[in-house]
Amino acid sequence: MSEIPYKIYLEENEMPDKWYNVRADMKKKPAPILNPGTLKPVTLEELSGIFCEELAKQELDDTTAYFDIPEDIRNFYKMYRPSPLVRAYCLEKKLDTPAHIYYKFEGNNTSGSHKLNSAIAQAYYAKKQGLKGVTTETGAGQWGTALSMACSYFDLDCQVYMV
Amino acid sequence: MRTYGATVTPSPSMNTEVGRRINAEFPGTTGSLGCAISEAVEAALSQEGYRYVLGSVLAQVLLHQSVIGLETKAALDKYGIKADMIIGCAGGGSNLGGLISPFAGEMLRGEADYDIIAVEPASCPSLTRGVYAYDFCDTGKVCPLAKMYTLGSSFIPSANHAGGLRYHGMSSIVSELYDQKILSARSVEQTSVFEAARTFARVEGILPAPESSHAIKVAIDEALKCKETGEEKNIVFGLTGTGYFDMVAYQKFNDGEMSDYIPTDEDLRKSIECLPKV
Ligand SMILES: Cc1ncc(COP(=O)(O)O)c(C=O)c1O
Numbered sequence: 001m002s003e004i005p006y007k008i009y010l011e012e013n014e015m016p017d018k019w020y021n022v023r024a025d026m027k028k029k030p031a032p033i034l035n036p037g038t039l040k041p042v043t044l045e046e047l048s049g050i051f052c053e054e055l056a057k058q059e060l061d062d063t064t065a066y067f068d069i070p071e072d073i074r075n076f077y078k079m080y081r082p083s084p085l086v087r088a089y090c091l092e093k094k095l096d097t098p099a100h101i102y103y104k105f106e107g108n109n110t111s112g113s114h115k116l117n118s119a120i121a122q123a124y125y126a127k128k129q130g131l132k133g134v135t136t137e138t139g140a141g142q143w144g145t146a147l148s149m150a151c152s153y154f155d156l157d158c159q160v161y162m163v
Numbered sequence: 164m165r166t167y168g169a170t171v172t173p174s175p176s177m178n179t180e181v182g183r184r185i186n187a188e189f190p191g192t193t194g195s196l197g198c199a200i201s202e203a204v205e206a207a208l209s210q211e212g213y214r215y216v217l218g219s220v221l222a223q224v225l226l227h228q229s230v231i232g233l234e235t236k237a238a239l240d241k242y243g244i245k246a247d248m249i250i251g252c253a254g255g256g257s258n259l260g261g262l263i264s265p266f267a268g269e270m271l272r273g274e275a276d277y278d279i280i281a282v283e284p285a286s287c288p289s290l291t292r293g294v295y296a297y298d299f300c301d302t303g304k305v306c307p308l309a310k311m312y313t314l315g316s317s318f319i320p321s322a323n324h325a326g327g328l329r330y331h332g333m334s335s336i337v338s339e340l341y342d343q344k345i346l347s348a349r350s351v352e353q354t355s356v357f358e359a360a361r362t363f364a365r366v367e368g369i370l371p372a373p374e375s376s377h378a379i380k381v382a383i384d385e386a387l388k389c390k391e392t393g394e395e396k397n398i399v400f401g402l403t404g405t406g407y408f409d410m411v412a413y414q415k416f417n418d419g420e421m422s423d424y425i426p427t428d429e430d431l432r433k434s435i436e437c438l439p440k441v
């Protein structure tokens with residue numbers, strides 16, 4: 001086996017072109033989400049009132065294993081992905097452990113977190129549906145920042161409620 | 164956020180009905196994510212051409228985050244590395260769910276086995292001390308109900324806890340995988356999390372987000388166990404982000420002013436009693 005580098009980087013062309021939906025492989029599926037008024041499983045139509053339609057479809061689909069990542073999103077991902085898988089040699093040495101420690105570092109983008117991965121997807125589908133804007137909440141600010149950036153990329157209005 | 168053209172409103176605000184109601188019921192409240200979600204949903208529903216978007220918890224978000232796990236698996240495979248443990252922090256469950264998805268898939272298909280650990284704060288212990296039941300995703304009860312491990316949507320976590328793991332519930336996918344014992348969960352106290360963050364920052368040169376540091380804490384604990392047993396385990400964890408949004412928390416830690424608030428059984432009983440009857 002070749003020596004393992006401090007950082008394992010994939011090539012851009014090794015970046016996944018599909019998202020994986022683990023529900024497809026679950027024999028017992030997560031319970032369906034319910035309409036708070038009727039307490040019946042939410043229908044696509046009801047859910048499309050809150051979320052954009054493509055996202056509502058993804059939300060309710062527990063059988064399709066792979067979803068193509070649209071090309072616009074893949075191109076956006078290339079700004080900061082693939083993200084490195086780091087071998088924590090320095091931490092291992094500090095701890096004096098025989099264990100091999102690896103971490104997947106998602107902080108190398110303006111939102112400082114993994115949140116941009118979903119923000120750009122949600123902004124993309126909102127734009128595709130011809131919406132004017134989106135609203136959301138944020139805690140420390142990573143998600144709010146991720147969504148703000150994604151919205152400005154697709155020229156959408158973004159309103160954030162911050163705890 | 165404003166640099167990118169967004170408008171930012173502190174929650175609970177007086178802009179929405181939910182916000183006004185929560186301010187009236189709990190004057191001076193520091194709010195919660197659940198409450199901010201309700202405000203954002205109301206704002207979306209009351210404006211033409213707007214939709215609500217959520218950064219965690221939902222199945223669609225886990226789906227998008229699966230890019231983390233797919234890349235991780237591709238990188239490991241490239242060097243013929245077989246992970247023994249996979250560790251992630253869990254707030255609403257999106258990074259954890261995304262990181263573990265391909266590995267959990269292998270387990271579900273009976274192709275491989277991993278020790279998957281979700282790490283949550285002791286101050287907001289949805290998996291380790293919550294109940295598996297239908298609950299509202301938000302304090303204002305406008306979103307769909309999801310079956311998940313929850314502390315009750317009226318649970319307002321201690322304000323002294325830093326960052327994004329202060330959510331009462333958990334992704335229904337992560338919850339179901341936990342229930343099926345595909346993954347296990349651990350809760351850790353905030354001060355020990357920041358100690359782990361400091362150790363990590365000093366040798367790896369990255370200031371980790373407090374959320375991510377929950378995973379660091381357990382990764383270090385496990386690596387130290389290996390030191391005792393001499394095992395050469397491959398430990399993989401998700402470093403979800405950097406800590407520059409949480410300088411106030413780091414300041415508190417360095418000033419020795421950080422505390423660990425763990426809710427009592429009585430605290431939890433109160434909010435769990437308010438679960439909807441489904
Ligand atoms: C850096 C970072 N890690 C983790 C989380 C936790 O969210 P999730 O459990 O959805 O991954 C957040 C979100 O608030 C975050 O900003």
